[in-house]
Amino acid sequence: GESVGLHLPTLSVQEGDNSIINCAYSNSASDYFIWYKQESGKGPQFIIDIRSNMDKRQGQRVTVLLNKTVKHLSLQIAATQPGDSAVYFCAENTGTASKLTFGTGTRLQVTL
Amino acid sequence: DTGVSQNPRHKITKRGQNVTFRCDPISEHNRLYWYRQTLGQGPEFLTYFQNEAQLEKSRLLSDRFSAERPKGSFSTLEIQRTEQGDSAMYLCASSLMDRGQGGYTFGSGTRLTVV
Numbered sequence: 001g002e003s004v005g006l007h008l009p010t011l012s013v014q015e016g017d018n019s020i021i022n023c024a025y026s027n028s029a030s031d032y033f034i035w036y037k038q039e040s041g042k043g044p045q046f047i048i049d050i051r052s053n054m055d056k057r058q059g060q061r062v063t064v065l066l067n068k069t070v071k072h073l074s075l076q077i078a079a080t081q082p083g084d085s086a087v088y089f090c091a092e093n094t095g096t097a098s099k100l101t102f103g104t105g106t107r108l109q110v111t112l
Numbered sequence: 113d114t115g116v117s118q119n120p121r122h123k124i125t126k127r128g129q130n131v132t133f134r135c136d137p138i139s140e141h142n143r144l145y146w147y148r149q150t151l152g153q154g155p156e157f158l159t160y161f162q163n164e165a166q167l168e169k170s171r172l173l174s175d176r177f178s179a180e181r182p183k184g185s186f187s188t189l190e191i192q193r194t195e196q197g198d199s200a201m202y203l204c205a206s207s208l209m210d211r212g213q214g215g216y217t218f219g220s221g222t223r224l225t226v227v
Contacts, residue, residue, distance in 0.1 A: 008152060034215045043116075043203050043218035044155065089154045098143060098207075099168065100216060102154030 008087060010107040019077040023090035023103045028071060030092035034100065035064060035075045037086045044089060047075070077108075085110045116219035118204050124225045125194055132190045133222045137206030144187050145216065146179055147203040148172065155203050155218075161187060194226045 013019045025033070031052040036044035050057045050064045050073075057064050063076040073090050087107050091100040117136040125131050137144045143162050147155035158177070159169045163184040173179075176194075181187040191198055201223050205216040 036215075036218075041220070043118075043205075043220045046215040046217065049215050091154075098160055098162075099145065099157040099170075100155075101157070105154055 008105050008107045010109060012109045012111060013080050014111050015080060015082060017080055019075075019080045019084070019108060021075045021077075021088050021106045021108065023073040023075075023106075025071050025073060025090065025092045025101075025103060027092060027094060027101070028068075029094045030101075031095050032093040033064070033066060033073055034091045034093070035062075035073075036089045036091060036102075037084075038089065038105070039086045047088075080108075080110050082110045082112065084108060116204055116206055116217050118202075118219035118222050120222055121220065122223045122225075124227060127196060127226055128193055130190065130192045131194060131224065132188055133202055133204075133224075135187045135189070135204030135219060137186070137204070138217055139185075141206035141208055141217070142184070143207045144181055145205040145207075146187070146189050147205065147218075149201040149203055149221070150199075158189075191224075194224075196226045199224055199226045 034049040035047040037047050038044045048059045048062050048064050050066050055066055061078045065074045087105040089105045090103045093100050119134045145160040146158040148158055149155040157170050158173050159179050161181040164181050176192045179189045201221040203218055203221045205218045207216040
């Protein structure tokens, strides 16, 4: 398949370690945030979302942290697996707009 | 329902030709979005529909682009007089009106190459 994000920032982690992917968002009015995973040749896949009235939300092996003061979002992946290798995007949305605005992606490489 | 379906998956066309892409959203989703993604970038918003009404268009959507969702179900995106700069992945997504219900579901996209 064709590569997504040939010149993206890359995070390389060993299998079994925890991964932390960071994202800075731009719009202080954004009140809903989503993390997506994108594998080569595929569309973005929903991972987890969080509303601005929360600081933290947990899913299965994933946690999203939101710091509205500094407009920062992070995705933590526990016990990273080879299948987690992909490009990860954060996306933001405001209550007055239906569109999502995507940040710069991060390529996660899981080494054995 | 297996998710958002896009056709074709790949399209190669000569500069100046017209192309049309189709998107079939998740059946109960009333909102449908089109995004464009170039290599190394996140998806960029083009336009969205609520049912059959086109409610917002990005400035990226030039006059050569037109999108329709005639019966509030599937949607088509047409590009007229294609240019090399139109080469990109065109992604469709759908959602329910209420956000937070699993986010927006994306299709696998249509990869357009203009030669």
